[in-house]
Amino acid sequence: MFYQDGKLQYRVRVERPNPIFARALQQAIGGVEGEIRVMMQYLFQGWGARGPKKYRDMLINTGTEEIGHIEMLATAVALNLEGAPLSMQEDVANDGVAGAVLGGMNLRHILSTGLGATPENCNGVPFNASHVYASGNLMADMYANVTAEATGRVLATRLYGMTDDPGMKDMLSFLIARDTMHQQQWLAVIEELGGSAGLPIPNSFPQSGEKNEFSYAYLGHHKDGTTIPSGRWTQGPSYDGKGQ
Amino acid sequence: MFYQDGKLQYRVRVERPNPIFARALQQAIGGVEGEIRVMMQYLFQGWGARGPKKYRDMLINTGTEEIGHIEMLATAVALNLEGAPLSMQEDVANDGVAGAVLGGMNLRHILSTGLGATPENCNGVPFNASHVYASGNLMADMYANVTAEATGRVLATRLYGMTDDPGMKDMLSFLIARDTMHQQQWLAVIEELGGSAGLPIPNSFPQSGEKNEFSYAYLGHHKDGTTIPSGRWTQGPSYDGKGQ
Amino acid sequence: MFYQDGKLQYRVRVERPNPIFARALQQAIGGVEGEIRVMMQYLFQGWGARGPKKYRDMLINTGTEEIGHIEMLATAVALNLEGAPLSMQEDVANDGVAGAVLGGMNLRHILSTGLGATPENCNGVPFNASHVYASGNLMADMYANVTAEATGRVLATRLYGMTDDPGMKDMLSFLIARDTMHQQQWLAVIEELGGSAGLPIPNSFPQSGEKNEFSYAYLGHHKDGTTIPSGRWTQGPSYDGKGQ
Amino acid sequence: MFYQDGKLQYRVRVERPNPIFARALQQAIGGVEGEIRVMMQYLFQGWGARGPKKYRDMLINTGTEEIGHIEMLATAVALNLEGAPLSMQEDVANDGVAGAVLGGMNLRHILSTGLGATPENCNGVPFNASHVYASGNLMADMYANVTAEATGRVLATRLYGMTDDPGMKDMLSFLIARDTMHQQQWLAVIEELGGSAGLPIPNSFPQSGEKNEFSYAYLGHHKDGTTIPSGRWTQGPSYDGKGQ
Amino acid sequence: MFYQDGKLQYRVRVERPNPIFARALQQAIGGVEGEIRVMMQYLFQGWGARGPKKYRDMLINTGTEEIGHIEMLATAVALNLEGAPLSMQEDVANDGVAGAVLGGMNLRHILSTGLGATPENCNGVPFNASHVYASGNLMADMYANVTAEATGRVLATRLYGMTDDPGMKDMLSFLIARDTMHQQQWLAVIEELGGSAGLPIPNSFPQSGEKNEFSYAYLGHHKDGTTIPSGRWTQGPSYDGKGQ
Amino acid sequence: MFYQDGKLQYRVRVERPNPIFARALQQAIGGVEGEIRVMMQYLFQGWGARGPKKYRDMLINTGTEEIGHIEMLATAVALNLEGAPLSMQEDVANDGVAGAVLGGMNLRHILSTGLGATPENCNGVPFNASHVYASGNLMADMYANVTAEATGRVLATRLYGMTDDPGMKDMLSFLIARDTMHQQQWLAVIEELGGSAGLPIPNSFPQSGEKNEFSYAYLGHHKDGTTIPSGRWTQGPSYDGKGQ
Numbered sequence A, B, C, D, E, F: 001m002f003y004q005d006g007k008l009q010y011r012v013r014v015e016r017p018n019p020i021f022a023r024a025l026q027q028a029i030g031g032v033e034g035e036i037r038v039m040m041q042y043l044f045q046g047w048g049a050r051g052p053k054k055y056r057d058m059l060i061n062t063g064t065e066e067i068g069h070i071e072m073l074a075t076a077v078a079l080n081l082e083g084a085p086l087s088m089q090e091d092v093a094n095d096g097v098a099g100a101v102l103g104g105m106n107l108r109h110i111l112s113t114g115l116g117a118t119p120e121n122c123n124g125v126p127f128n129a130s131h132v133y134a135s136g137n138l139m140a141d142m143y144a145n146v147t148a149e150a151t152g153r154v155l156a157t158r159l160y161g162m163t164d165d166p167g168m169k170d171m172l173s174f175l176i177a178r179d180t181m182h183q184q185q186w187l188a189v190i191e192e193l194g195g196s197a198g199l200p201i202p203n204s205f206p207q208s209g210e211k212n213e214f215s216y217a218y219l220g221h222h223k224d225g226t227t228i229p230s231g232r233w234t235q236g237p238s239y240d241g242k243g244q
């Protein structure tokens, strides 16, 4: 069961509202790298977990934290929309800057929400729950979670670079820190599950069932069949200790 | 900020697992009448609320309850998938009942989740966040919420009628009760906001701005222009006291 | 069966074409608050109606009216696109106003339709028919319809405030009036169906089947369990006369 | 503006209701080959038409006919759902045939609509309006329309072969006939627009602007570069009389 | 099996990067008229082909060419994003032109890809594979393919008109030429399959099974039943030689 | 540029066609764990790569291999559909097994493709290109790729367990082996990029910009604030050597 206390996890301030930055922030709410996705992903992974209870607890706990991140970002979007140009009067139309602001906004921020956030990405594409990975295989799910926090942190640092508003930089520096932690967290589970001993994923399938001659060979699909640049993937021992 | 305690809001038991009922239950998770929708709808309405703080609190509070309903239903799906036929051996294929079960399942319950719930409807269509109504107009949103709880309760009673498992009936009787309450709750807000005095929605728009001769007239689009059956909508005073 | 006469239901004029307003108008065509949605919603409700024939007739009749609203808006989009900048010549790129217009347009209005409307919302997201509510329960559907006309009217008044083109204001004042009427119309059906006597929806389900102790209780999910602000929803008799 | 008369364009009867055939019929309503698509496609083509008025008239007129086809099919779905198994009592579960029927249904036909049609395809995927082709180029649109009626007729004949219900065969034989006519109709417009003289589409673009050496050459992307089977497309004059 | 050689099918140069043109180009990648669509459409048609092997070969061969077109366009998007404004510093915000560029971009080109292309259309709507037509009926599919190349060439010529960058015009003149060829190619298959002798599509269905009195009649759905403008579709012999 | 040779990468045989297994196989074509996704993901990552050319080459090369996997699976779907029941004659309806097969099929395999594969998942939901992760950050993308191959291999082993057809098991044992290899391959790139030295992702962002007190702390969102189960994520040094 879930509870709330009406406070934000971390303060959210905006000194100079910017409706186009409001649009950009939406990517962190409803984009594939965003918070709705991790919230639902961790919760569904937890609800479907059949192994040791501590993983279930941790997944649901961190999923719960992510709800609060959506809350912070939704608040940030609303604050950035304060004072947005709501109409196309002549002076706006003839003012390059104001006109660009109106044209560059997510118009649904005016038309559909009256200056509030939506569960959409920065292009106004609604979040689609097919992005929730909960495979029932904890190791596979942990890689999905590292991915989510890695692309999420990439996004958050780009948002950080896009704004020079001190309030927004402050909020993002908190969210970036949490992404750092969550990358650590899922890597820690991978270690607990045995690290490379867990490979290949799933490690429950007997490898006698696979065509082993294709399991550790890099195949070139170059037209002339010869020009394979070398890398760690063309040489050295395999990570599961079974191939070459 | 959000919290959890690892317990279910109400007990969830399944006596006779049924993978096809698991598929049906998905409609209450990820369908347009389902719990993901109300969770996100109430939370986004709350996060975008700019009026009296008590509405914001109530919306976020009830949105928080709905997360727990998803949790209950995800648990119910997992329990109904216990013992599902995982393969197409000859005996399943030749057994009408078992074959029908396998064919009638959401195969992603086997292939993608390993017997857990997904954020999808009963046909496996992922939840799409465009169904979150948060218009910035509280009165309009309350009608959206009554609709959500009305169609949600219709769905829950149909699920109740579809199963004869005592555990499932027990869980659904709880969720149905909450839908009853939530219908009451949103109607109460409509009353607080003035009821019919709030009409037409939005009541902030000066009616001098609308073509009043079309505001209270039922128009027939029958080919011959004459056969309009009468109803309350063709006669009697208007609900806002302004038309006929 | 359906017919048409090649005329618009109400005149559509544009004095100063504005391609960004064309984008905004798309929300009223293909947005969740728009005309494609109500058209399909009323028609599918009518086609699925199994009760008294007069409701079926009314639903199909008003659904038919809505097709004409899409037609009006599609015409308005096309007129607003007259004279749109079609290319990125240097003078456009260096002209803040013209550049903002081009950048703020739905580029599909140039690239995909050659200056015509699309069945999309203001962000270019195609209409998705999952928004058609036709539950088979007339009372539930009427609340869905009030919602549609309430959010639709909110949208139309925002579009009205966004433009200062007399032709567009004139067209919108007609559509706003029809939204007023349609709110009345669906409320009238709710009255005919018994109003609060129809609660909870569906009223065909015996309330003995629900956990009555949870049917009329507002539950707090506040972390500390005490801070429930009071409102009509925490006190007073229930609307169906059955709870407290 | 649009009108209706409450009648079906052609009779719809079902002798032996079949809920799985109801699911199949949905493809003709909300599938990419279905009637919602052609209705919206022809209407949007008409509303966006800027050329001779007679094409606009014809497009809107035939689009209007298609609304009636949705109506017929929605009626057929509802009739096929009469008597559908609504629950999973033990006797259904142990009865291979009845169990298969329940498992093979679109469960939303029970849960979401109460035995009515939805604007979805046979897998329950909602119609998505991105399938509406209205390019502003009449010739391109006519090929899109031939495609729609060709795939639509393929679908209808497959539905015809799938059922042995005389009522359903009768209804489908009408819809198939209309598809025949509509194929003719769009081919007639192509002829009026000049047939091969209209090639390449669009013929308004000066061919000096294209790399002519690539305009009439079939290119092989076979790995060894030699094995191109010959066909009309590797030899003979081009259809626009400009290539070889 | 597939191969590549790391080269582009035709050179791609950009003299003056333009992030808004990068957005426009996305329509040719992930739009319904774009290259992902034809690639998947031709490949799936080929993979599902059960008739003469030469059609299968040709479909897969041309589908393979289309992968290279996506590659060219993805390269063009990346080149047009060079030097895009990545942040909202004060000088950008106060510079109408630079501000318009930032507002008019697909912000995912900054936030999600770090200046690379996405499989989306010009509005950032992801490609949806429901647009892949592969009906199993070769004649119907050929009309779908002519449609794809016709709307694709319309799009490419509009992009050509939108830019004055010599490199982009050069690349587009190549893609336009290929669209010309592919229109020819699919029309050639229609001729090989018998042209009008293949009508109506599918021609395998015995026309005794359709209501012939409706197969060659243009029906008016005008309200007053009289105003049918004449055209080739109201008079003259039918194209299949069977109607009037 | 791309090439093909008309052969399959590995043989595809089906001894006992099974239309329900054809539906299951669709998940490996158009599901989020499937081959369309990895094909597009690796190609778009390669096309957008701005670093050392060898990564670009490898990504495009392996993306090219994946096209051939779609080809194999599309062939497998078509072979499994041989002999599918195409109609609902009385004997099928009364035969539990045959009826279950028909009801359990993707009906689009009959109605839309005439017994061929579609670019959809096992529930008939079309592939949506928003699942293509190409962030411009190679490390983040490698984790996305490990995830794709991990969930892909989980899926393939589940399909392997679902069938007892020797041909299908043979084909899957090849695809499983390739998934094993591709997991190794992306892990090798992570090693080449520095492994944990690349953390946190992106490592280009100065950590002075994040709130370091939140970067390495596991936060409990338990209602009572005390019940954090311990794990590697609550103790021990951080993976990037910067936290505790």
Ligand SMILES: [Ca+2]
Pocket (backbone or CB within 6 Å): A035, A038, A066, A069, A175, A178, A179
């Ligand atoms: Ca987060």
Ligand SMILES: [Ca+2]
Pocket (backbone or CB within 6 Å): B035, B038, B066, B069, B175, B178, B179
């Ligand atoms: Ca609920």
Ligand SMILES: [Ca+2]
Pocket (backbone or CB within 6 Å): C035, C038, C066, C069, C175, C178, C179
């Ligand atoms: Ca309307």
Ligand SMILES: [Ca+2]
Pocket (backbone or CB within 6 Å): D035, D038, D066, D069, D175, D178, D179
């Ligand atoms: Ca039709």
Ligand SMILES: [Ca+2]
Pocket (backbone or CB within 6 Å): E035, E038, E066, E069, E175, E178, E179
């Ligand atoms: Ca092409």
Ligand SMILES: [Ca+2]
Pocket (backbone or CB within 6 Å): F035, F038, F066, F069, F175, F178, F179
């Ligand atoms: Ca693969």
